[in-house]
Amino acid sequence: MKLTISLDLLEEAFYYVSPTKPVSTVPLVYLTFTAEKAQIAYTTDNEAKLARKVERSFKAAFHEILQANQTYRSELDQDQLLATQDHLMKQGQLIDSIVMAIKEYPELQLIRVELAGSWPLYQTPAGHLDLAE
Known part of the structure; x- marks a missing residue:
């Protein structure tokens, strides 16, 4: 069976979203696992x-993911301006850290990672989100 979990890195939360993945205005990561009936x-x-x-294994891996990406999570949360290449590099590091953390737990069979929602790739000062508006 396939099971998809949504990681909300800014809220430090995860949600089960199988079989439909909701559209989101915040940056989310979808992780799809294959699991046996007993799991x-x-x-x-x-x-x-x-x-x-x-x-429990997934929660431990999720904690490792949050710790490994603390700086980027903070930059996303504060809507900091970053160079385009910085965003792409940090998103690549995020995906690598997710895969590495999940691989530490053999009972978790990760088969797909997706970035969904609103991930910044290019932004100028004029595109800065002003939450007061």
């Missing part, structure tokens, strides 16, 4: 999620 549990609404033991 899946169901909520009271009959929605699939990782079984408790596997979810």
Whole structure:
């Protein structure tokens, strides 16, 4: 079975989003896993999620991902101006850190990583988000 989890790095939260992935205005990372029947549990609404033991491993990996990307998360959260190449480099580092953190837990079989939502790639001072407006 395939199961997709959405990582909201700015809110330091994750959500199960299988089978439909919502459209988002914030930067999200979708991780799709393949899992055996014994690794899946169901909520009271009959929605699939990782079984408790596997979810603990995922939470540990997620904590490592958050720690490894603290600087970039802060820059995204504060809408800091970065050069285009800086964004691309840091997004590449983010993906690498996700893959490496997940690989430490053999029960987590990651098969796909997607960036979704609003990821900045090019921004000038005029494009700076002013949340007071």
